[in-house]
Amino acid sequence: MTPALEQLQKALKQLPGVGYRSAERIALHLLVEKPERLPQLVTALEAAARSVRRCTVCGNLAEEEHCAICADEKRRIGQVCVVENVQDLAALERSGAYRGRYHVLHGKLSPIRGVAPEDLNLATLIARVESGELTELILALSNDVEGEATCHYLTDRLPKAGLKITRIGFGLPSGGGVLYADAVTLKSALEGRRNY
């Protein structure tokens, strides 16, 4: 292994889900097997770093001032779904179950990991709510202590007049049986029971 190869492996190993062996495999793939893909990857990385930024309205990734969702006039303006990060937004979009807009917090409150309210994309959310344009805020934060704390903080801080605040449902995942659900999921499922 040459020094430049070791440096490349080290840089690759820092990526999420890439371990020592995958880093070696990817590095050799780009240097030996398919060297034509290396400049393609560099170009894609540089183009993305240059052109991708945050939507000034919702915090989603954008190449213009507004992201594709905020710029889409067909999406319901008054309904805003609050998510922790862009991956969560992408998962909701893939589900096709939501036609409103989003607000990406880029994290959740966590005293242990040192994430305070000012580290989150909260100021623009409060400004959106205060503008009076919103009718419903759906809190799609994760079903854990930190997600719950973030929801509490939000509902405390936001002016409530005329705004419906909801929390996405918790319970058994699709295809999941009671037998295989963990205790916390079952607790959520019982608490979230509905008339049938």
Add this chain to the structure above:
Amino acid sequence: MTPALEQLQKALKQLPGVGYRSAERIALHLLVEKPERLPQLVTALEAAARSVRRCTVCGNLAEEEHCAICADEKRRIGQVCVVENVQDLAALERSGAYRGRYHVLHGKLSPIRGVAPEDLNLATLIARVESGELTELILALSNDVEGEATCHYLTDRLPKAGLKITRIGFGLPSGGGVLYADAVTLKSALEGRRNY
């Protein structure tokens, strides 16, 4: 998802072991979570592409004319281990079990995938053997039809005078029991039995 992000995901998805979800995760990691790592990765990729080339003696990766192993005078000159690719060389090096030199073929003969002798790094191997410097050639090619065919081709082509040609042992892997070994491994193990 913005167009530049989609291009980046597409480029990442072509890497070995990176699927749709990992590509998304890596792209967002580099753009949102740890944007400082993106230029580091680009620099490492460009440096590797610029400085890494093939050793003119053995075909291993090198930054000089000769790779670190060919340049190391403490490695036995006369013993050469023939491997399919740089990953195999790296695995043997990690084992610490070998102190000779290498020859990397960069593939194995495969009529089905259209790999002919001229596609492999064979000419320099024949030149090394013809130089008369070698005493033993260890064929560490894989235990399959293509590896076997490549070994046959090599032994046919190489001048045999004074050269010991060996094939690495086949059989049960370390920690492997007979019960869990597949039929081909058991066949190899029986054929490779030794006096005890």
